[in-house]
């Protein structure tokens with residue numbers, strides 16, 4: 227386990243007690259500032275931890291793990307980065323004094339993919355996850371036990387980057403691991419819509 231806060235990141239302390247901490251994971255080309263407003267919308271008052279992906283694809287295009295081509299991942303790097311980011315969560319929890327057992331991942335696209343990878347390889351890390359436009363990042367050798375973990379997936383019926391069958395396959399895989407999954411569809415493409423944000427917000431509020 228890494229012992230220092232070795233991700234460039236932003237942390238916004240909680241404004242209200244008793245809420246989980248949101249781990250915000252940006253998409254390709256984003257950074258630690260991108261999803262702060264989204265986090266504030268999704269769960270007002272919650273603490274926000276927002277790391278920047280360590281991979282620079284060139285020209286400051288940040289990602290959470292390497293890819294060989296669009297949609298084709300460097301599996302060795304993905305596994306390494308998955309554990310590295312999963313290790314960052316309890317280290318940050320200690321530094322900022324939030325409860326590491328009360329963390330909700332919120333990821334968009336590449337950020338949703340690494341969050342899904344953490345669910346599959348490090349199943350104790352998140353209590354809940356909100357995955358906007360995810361893919362199946364990898365097929366684990368053995369399905370983890372995600373009993374008690376709740377996942378919201380927001381996907382686009384005409385998404386050319388993270389195609390709809392990927393969201394469906396991921397939902398099935400997570401359900402096969404005993405997670406409770408809600409799959410929310412919007413008719414469009416890869417962009418994050420207000421409709422999906424509001425659906426995730428309502429889903430979080432019911433928990």
Ligand code: MLT
Pocket residue numbers: 253254293296297298335336337339361387388
């Ligand atoms: C990925 O590389 O994680 C996915 O293809 C989505 C993206 O382009 O970020």
